[in-house]
Amino acid sequence: MRSTRTGLVLFGLALAAFVGYLAGPRSGLLVLIGLGFGLVLEGLRFGFAGPWRVLVTERDGRALIAQLLAIGLAALAAFPLLAAAPGELVGAHGPVGIGMILGAFVFGICMQLVLGCGSGTLVNAASGNLVGATALVTFILGSFLGTLHLDWWTGLGSLPVITLQGVFGNSGGLLVTLGGLALVGALVLSRAEPGKRRPVPRLLLAAVLLGILATLNLLVAGQPWGIVYGLGLWGAKLAEAGGADLGTSTFWSSPGHAERLTESILLDPTSLTNIGLIVGAFIAMRWRSVVSPQVGALRWQSWAAVAAAGLVLGYTARIAFGCNVGAYFSGIATGSLHGWVWFAAAFAGSALGIRLRPVLLRPSIQPPLVRAGAAR
Amino acid sequence: MTASAARPGRSAVAAAIIALTAALVAFDLATSEPINPYAAPPPLAFGSGEAAGTAHCAAPTAKAPE
Numbered sequence: 001m002r003s004t005r006t007g008l009v010l011f012g013l014a015l016a017a018f019v020g021y022l023a024g025p026r027s028g029l030l031v032l033i034g035l036g037f038g039l040v041l042e043g044l045r046f047g048f049a050g051p052w053r054v055l056v057t058e059r060d061g062r063a064l065i066a067q068l069l070a071i072g073l074a075a076l077a078a079f080p081l082l083a084a085a086p087g088e089l090v091g092a093h094g095p096v097g098i099g100m101i102l103g104a105f106v107f108g109i110c111m112q113l114v115l116g117c118g119s120g121t122l123v124n125a126a127s128g129n130l131v132g133a134t135a136l137v138t139f140i141l142g143s144f145l146g147t148l149h150l151d152w153w154t155g156l157g158s159l160p161v162i163t164l165q166g167v168f169g170n171s172g173g174l175l176v177t178l179g180g181l182a183l184v185g186a187l188v189l190s191r192a193e194p195g196k197r198r199p200v201p202r203l204l205l206a207a208v209l210l211g212i213l214a215t216l217n218l219l220v221a222g223q224p225w226g227i228v229y230g231l232g233l234w235g236a237k238l239a240e241a242g243g244a245d246l247g248t249s250t251f252w253s254s255p256g257h258a259e260r261l262t263e264s265i266l267l268d269p270t271s272l273t274n275i276g277l278i279v280g281a282f283i284a285m286r287w288r289s290v291v292s293p294q295v296g297a298l299r300w301q302s303w304a305a306v307a308a309a310g311l312v313l314g315y316t317a318r319i320a321f322g323c324n325v326g327a328y329f330s331g332i333a334t335g336s337l338h339g340w341v342w343f344a345a346a347f348a349g350s351a352l353g354i355r356l357r358p359v360l361l362r363p364s365i366q367p368p369l370v371r372a373g374a375a376r
Numbered sequence: 377m378t379a380s381a382a383r384p385g386r387s388a389v390a391a392a393i394i395a396l397t398a399a400l401v402a403f404d405l406a407t408s409e410p411i412n413p414y415a416a417p418p419p420l421a422f423g424s425g426e427a428a429g430t431a432h433c434a435a436p437t438a439k440a441p442e
Contacts, residue, residue: 021413090428095436126393128393161436220419234400241403262409292386
């Protein structure tokens, strides 16, 4: 076991060193940060979809309180950093619009169907969960397809980008953000049953580590932690290799995105942290002396539903200007109004997804679906 | 009608995901513009004096009002 763990540590460090050697120190650092995300999410079993589900179904608010704590910690660092270096750092500031709200709502539905969100799908896949692996493949396709239609969805109606810093000033925006998180926390506590309110030490540790890693991501990359942009870029590169002409795409022909398309993904911050996250989750899974059993067998119709849900997850994350990480976590932590609207819409969708899950995910054998590993 | 009961274990699926990720990176390195290590950005964006990138999850499109 010791040799396996030594090998896993060396594997992670070698990956970061290899990327740093090829693409420069920033890329190497971003792989290390991504490794940290993966180790925390899988190693400490910190998720996003599961906590939303258990609050609704089991009145357990502990993990959601930990999420809010992580976002608050990230906000405490992000607001002053963004104010100190407005040209060098950008927040996850997206516009609120019809397509964005609809996208977040449907994303919320689908994240309960695939047992994971944006980060959760990566973590589940890398830790060997067959549902997560299936969803990841179609998630990449969906993210790419979303880029092709993003302009149309935005054209349905969209407000200007609104930030809490812009409305209330830097200090005021931070206070409103922390106050908003406290208000949501109070609602969660009022919903949760006694004994299911205070996060366990594992979740508190994960929240603190995620806050630190998100801050490091901002300092190193100049942009907040995200997931879906990188997956859409991977899909675009594969589509180009398959003969697609993306020169006519509004999204991929705009300067910033066109540059990403021609450059290596080892220069794209979101791709780098995604790669690190995948490997980090893999290391955390292999670190354990006993590997969890595979998810239970599903009917073929349910596998088709998982694949379709993964596709829709990717598509809707793109038109919603981010997933649970890029919009909810990073959007709120950096003062974007769209992060709050995303949260409300996705939570409503999640409540519907919880009801659809037993209808669409049906075991092929009895007893019912083994829930190996918590939904993220 | 059921899915095959002989599903791959977690270790096999995880190994396949790592292999696919490695294949993606290899494919990308073979098809993208060569990386110029001498043009690499500074280690930290903060304090670099360089403008932040526009390619991230929340970046508005051309039609989105700024």
